[in-house]
Structures are given as C-alpha cells and as structure tokens.
Amino acid sequence: MDLAGLLRLVLLPGVTRHHSTYARPIDIEEHGLEYTDDAPLRAWRLFRVRPSGNTVVLSSPMFHDPKHPPWPEARSTATCSEDHEAPAAGCRCGIYAAIEGTLDSLPGYLFDTAYERDPWAYAEIACTGRIFVDMRGVRAQYAEVTRIALPDDVLQDRAAWGTTARRLNERYGVPVNEIGSVPSWVRENHREQGPPSAAIDLSLDLDKLDLWR
C-alpha cells in the first residue's frame, strides 16, 4: 500500500475527496503504526556495495559516518543507543526508508556521498513491526531486503555487473535487476541533498501528499 492509502486507512476512515480541506498539517509523528509480515510497508533505500571477504555486502551510505554500518543479512532490526526499543517516539532511531510522497531524496543522498568509490544500489525493503512516518519518510523496527537494483554504469563492465549481481543474489536471496526496475518516483526525486532542508516542516501535510488521487 502506498502512503496515501496507508494514511487514508489509518487516519481518515470515511473521509472522502469532498472533505479534503485540511488547513494545517496533521502531525502523526508520535503515532506508531504496526505492520505485519503478511502486509509490510514497502519502501526504498540507497546502499553501497562493499567488498567483504570473497563476496560483497550492502552497507548504509551513512553521511559523516566512516564506519559504514553493514547490512549483512536480508532482514535487519533497528537498534538505538538510547535505552529503548527502536524506533521510539521523540527519537530519531529506526531503519530509514523513503516511500512515495515523502521528501527524502535517494538521488540526493547519492550526491551527498559522491566521494564514495564503491558501487551504489537501490533496494526495496519490506518494513514491519512498529513504524513512524513523517515527511522525511519512514522509521521502521524491522526491514527485509526484497529486491535490489544495481546500475550497470557503476561497475567497470558487463562481466563485473554480472559477478556483483550474482554475489548479491547469493547473499540476500532476492532478485537483482537493472536500475530501470526501480519505480520512477525513487529515481526522479532529485534534490541537491538527501535530507530535506531544515526549513521544511516535517509534520505530515496531507495536501502535499496528494492523498486524493
């Protein structure tokens, strides 16, 4: 389900397009939503493909974090340095991802980390457990990689693309496709940086999310 459908279901039962006048943003940041494995919230992330022994591993392209936390298995669980389960209300913990209609720009994060030399990839993740949503995107408790998109121009040639794709497939057990397999809203959300500027109100603004399509 996309964000519009999600919010219509969770926040707006019975509301129709004829009642879509919301003068102020509705802040649901403090409302954790629950998603089960049967019906996860599908979202997208940017990764770098790092060498790891005789294979490769996805890692989060953490801006300003030289450790580049690896994502070694398909499924990952959020943690927080504070003493609570992640994600938590009022904290910034959780597994971050973008869904359609939110502001975080995956091409922007790529631009932010242009000094990187390792290949990049986009991956779809299925988010479950407790999830918080704001205009930046989602913060999830659990996330599992469900498919990977590896651009062919980030590797030196077709053979290198094939080798890397096979290693990713073996490690994560998911399809690895060309970049064209990524939804256009992910690829076309170009900004000069990944996170939205500090001036933007991250509260959900239902009008901006175009909920009434």
Ligand SMILES: [Zn+2]
């Ligand atoms: Zn936290």
